[in-house]
Amino acid sequence: MGSEDAELEQLIDTVDRFVEQKLKPREEEVERTDRVPDDVVADMKALGLFGLTIPPEYGGLGLGCYEEARIGMVLGHTSPAFRSVFGTNVGIGAQGLVIDGTEEQKQKYLPGMASGEIVGSFCLTEPETGSDAGSLRTAAVRDGNGYRLNGTKRFITNAPRANVLTVMARTDPNEPGARGISAFIVDADTPGIRLGKPEKKMGQRGAHVCDVVFEDAFVPADAIIGGVEGQGFKTAMKVLDRGRIHISAVCIGVAERIIADAVGYAKERRQFGKAIAEFQLIQAMLADSDTECAAARALVLDAARRRDAGERITKLAAMCKYYASEMVGRVADRAVQIHGGSGYIADYAIERQYRDVRLFRLYEGTSQIQQLIIARELLKEHD
Structure with a gap:
């Protein structure tokens, strides 16, 4: 070593x-x-x-x-x-x-x-723009030596405690789609920025999201990341490629924890005179969960190594996010079943985990967006 x-x-x-x-x-x-x-x-x-x-x-x-x-x-x-x-x-x-x-x-x-003295947040999603990120409406209009930002960003993680925001906004209204978008680095205390109420979520309590509203918020021209207009969408996609590997890895860790807890419960819980871990249908659920988790781990670590080696991993990152987030959902569902009625009660961690993992299939690109990315890249490979 x-x-x-x-x-x-x-x-x-x-x-x-x-x-x-x-x-x-x-x-x-x-x-x-x-x-x-x-x-x-x-x-x-x-x-x-x-x-x-x-x-x-x-x-x-x-x-x-x-x-x-x-x-x-x-x-x-x-x-x-x-x-x-x-x-x-x-x-x-x-x-x-x-x-x-x-x-x-x-x-x-x-x-x-x-x-950790500065907390960053990423402002891409909007009320009318989720999966279709290229159609965002937040506008950045030139004003002297800077820009005026106007628009609303939705479901922004860590916005309530953020000190600085990465904001995707349209600098060229005449350029539709991704090419008219620029990325700005904006101090959260800039006049004209206000926060919506924190959202009450299904799970992941303790992680806070809210709207970020821009009303004629002035940012200097040097706030554009990289100093070049029209590169924001490319920046966002590069960020998300790595972010999807990260989220996939977390999904694997959560699945490992859930599997370990389910195994422990199955060994302790007795029915018909023996531990339920001895029942083959319980074993089948455990086997499926552990196999899928191991497959996700291998896929993610391979993709991570390839990115470190300088390879383009857009398709692989999408595969990781798609498979790992769907996998942990299946693992959590089986674990609830293994726990039986106890799995629906808050005394056991799986009740919370079942709610927590649902978000993984939504943020940083839904499973359906990952499928589209995978298919698009696959079709390119066979041109």
Whole structure:
């Protein structure tokens, strides 16, 4: 094992102990209060979790995609709400700057994001624009040495606590579709920005989303990420490719936790004079879940290695997100069935997990969008 491998395993071990000793015992508290405690957030900052993927020259750990995926799997062993606290800094809230930002933009924001003092958020989805991201309506109209932003962004993760926003807006109203869109890095306290009420969600309590409304919010011209108009959609797609690997890894971690809990329950729960784990139909559900989880893990780690090697992974990333998010939904459903009536009661973690995992099939591209991406890329390969 090389020194880099040893360092990764040491980091994984550290994060695993943090999950087991600090996060799992607080899951019910987060579910009850709908917030991650301040002392837990402080511990996350101290561990460097906010800067996992931010380059070392800006204060982060600079993890590659494979390393990030391995950590994501460990983080999936507890409530997804914990990961959500720093998830936008690791992924969509910071990667636009990391990938396409100017040096000045990186110097201004990334050190604070790496430390957790700055929380980033990614503003793409709109009330009338979800899967069809290329038709977004938020407008950025030139005004002297800057732009006026007007529009509404919907379901924005971490917006209630964000200090800086990556905003996708249309700078060229005459250019339909993706080519007229630019990406802006915007301070959240800019006049003309207000937040909607936090949404009450099915699951993932403690992870907060709300609308972000722009009403003549002025941003300087140098707020365009990379300094070039019309590149915003390309930036977003590059960010989402890596983000989909990350989410897929978390799905695998959640599935591993659910499977372990289901196995434990099946060994303890007795019916007809023996543990239900001895019944072949219970074993079949466990076998299907473990097999699908292992397949997702292999797919995700292969895609992550390929991205680190410089390969274009748009299709693979979509495959990962599609398969892993659907897989964890099936795993959770089987686990409820294994628990029987107890699986529908909040005394067991699976009741919460069943609700939590439903979101994975929706954000950062629905399963149907992933199918379209996979098919589109496949057809290109056979031109």
